[in-house]
Structures are given as structure tokens and as C-alpha cells.
Amino acid sequence: MNTLPREFYLRDTVTVAKELLGKRIVRKVGRTEISGTITETEAYRHRDDPASHAHRNVTERNKVMFGKVGISYVYFTYGMHYCFNIVAKNKKTRAGAVLIRAVRPEKGIRAMQKNRRQDSVRNLTNGPAKLTQALxxxxxxxxxxxxxxxxxxxxxxxxRKKAIIASPRIGIREATDKLWNFKILI
DNA sequence: CCCTAGATTTACT
DNA sequence: GTAAATCTAGGGC
Known part of the structure; x- marks a missing residue:
């Protein structure tokens, strides 16, 4: 399957968040391939987005969001969880990333079950910190x-392209009026 | 099914 | 100091 090119990510962060739905994340650990189709994303931008890590200045944590598009931004939160983002923004914007909130498991389900210590396929990758653990x-x-x-x-x-549902983003207190959470039905 | 509480470390108020 | 782009277990229905 063709890897998405850099230009894919060189567009408005909100556009890329929608476009990433239905795309596939492919992870290789040793000889095991683990993959899943993206079913839920969220856009986080820069100056106009108080909920974004990159709303203020560059810090050690968020610096990747200010860099090249198509790069992964993984951060640690709540004392125990990792979340996976992809840097995406248009040329005029200094920072932005798309949080991957859920995927549908495809290859490597056995490995995911082991990584998650969980047998239920439904609960393998249906949350941002669950999918980082599974992958x-x-x-x-x-x-x-x-x-x-x-x-x-x-x-x-x-x-195939499916209907996209737009909602407020999850787990934030600011900018709850922006409908930048996107999902497709499984 | 739903709800609430507790876990546990980092980054920056 | 404290809030955080969260998850799980455990209890109730």
C-alpha cells in the first residue's frame, strides 16, 4: 500500500484531520506487522486554538509541532499514557498536529491483544492511549x-469514503465551540 | 449497561 | 503546586 507523501500533510490541520479518516497506520515490531484503519481524529492548531499544546511558545514537549509536517508527535500524559499525533499544517501556519484517537484493528490482532493484556478486540484501539499501547x-x-x-x-x-461526524474535541476545557473531532462509523 | 474514583509523571503555570 | 488531548477496576442498575 502506498505511503502518504509529505504534501498530504502540508494543508490546513483541520482538513488533514478529516482526510486521515480511512487511512492506515502500519507499525512493524520485529517481524510482526500491526496495522489499523483510522476511525477518529482531532485537529490541534496554533494561535487560534487555546486547547492546543502549541498555543503558546515552543517548549521541549511541543517543539515537534513547530517542525516539518509528516513527523510523529508522541506525548506523555496523565502520568501513564502516550498519545500519537501527526504534524500537519499549511505553509503559513507555524504549528499544528492531528491526534489519532481511534483505529479499527486489522493485522497483528494477536500482538495487540498481548500488548494490551486484553482479549476483547473492541477495546484494543478505541482510544488515543489504547492504540499507542496496542501499536x-x-x-x-x-x-x-x-x-x-x-x-x-x-x-x-x-x-470507501463514508460520512464524517464532527464533534467538540474530547477532554479539553478551552475552545469547546470548535468541532474539530472527526469520526467515521465502524 | 452506567457511573465514579484512583492511578502516576510530566510540563509549565 | 497542579492540571493534564486517559484508562481501568469496581460497584450499582
Whole structure:
């Protein structure tokens, strides 16, 4: 399956968040391939988005969001969880990323069940910190180039276009008026 | 099914 | 100091 090119991510963050629905994340750990289709995303921008990590200045944590598009931004939160984002923004914007909130498991379900210590396929990747655990993504994968890395990529999907549901983003207190959470039905 | 509480570390108010 | 782009277990219905 074709890996998405850099230009895919060089557009408005909100546009890319919608476009990523139905695309596929492919992770390789040793000889095991783990993959899933993206079913839920959220856009986080820069100056106009008080809920974004990059709303203020560059810090050690958020610096990837100010860099090249198509790079992974993995951050640690709530004392125990990792979340996986992809840097995306148009040329005029300094910072932005798309949070991957849910995927539908495809290849490597056995490995995911082991990683999650959980048998129920429904509960494998239906949350931002669940899918990082299932795909073995930690801060080690922060800053990888998703357009060329051998162990973590985003490729075209096989799904037909489906209706997109837009909602307020989850778990934030600011900018709840922006409908920048996007999902497709499973 | 729903709800609430507790876990546990980082980053920056 | 404290809030955080969250999850799970445990109890009630």
C-alpha cells in the first residue's frame, strides 16, 4: 500500500484531520506487522486554538509541532499514557498536529491483544492511549518521519469514503465551540 | 449497561 | 503546586 507523501500533510490541520479518516497506520515490531484503519481524529492548531499544546511558545514537549509536517508527535500524559499525533499544517501556519484517537484493528490482532493484556478486540484501539499501547508507540517514536520510516508509516486505506461526524474535541476545557473531532462509523 | 474514583509523571503555570 | 488531548477496576442498575 502506498505511503502518504509529505504534501498530504502540508494543508490546513483541520482538513488533514478529516482526510486521515480511512487511512492506515502500519507499525512493524520485529517481524510482526500491526496495522489499523483510522476511525477518529482531532485537529490541534496554533494561535487560534487555546486547547492546543502549541498555543503558546515552543517548549521541549511541543517543539515537534513547530517542525516539518509528516513527523510523529508522541506525548506523555496523565502520568501513564502516550498519545500519537501527526504534524500537519499549511505553509503559513507555524504549528499544528492531528491526534489519532481511534483505529479499527486489522493485522497483528494477536500482538495487540498481548500488548494490551486484553482479549476483547473492541477495546484494543478505541482510544488515543489504547492504540499507542496496542501499536507499541512510546516517546521512542516521537519525531519519526511517517513518510519514510521503516517501522511506522501511514498509507492509503481500502475503505470507501463514508460520512464524517464532527464533534467538540474530547477532554479539553478551552475552545469547546470548535468541532474539530472527526469520526467515521465502524 | 452506567457511573465514579484512583492511578502516576510530566510540563509549565 | 497542579492540571493534564486517559484508562481501568469496581460497584450499582
Amino acid at each position: 507499541q508507540i512510546t516517546k521512542e517514536q516521537n519525531g519519526l518521519d511517517l513518510t519514510s520510516d521503516s517501522k511506522l508509516r501511514v498509507t492509503e486505506g481500502t475503505d
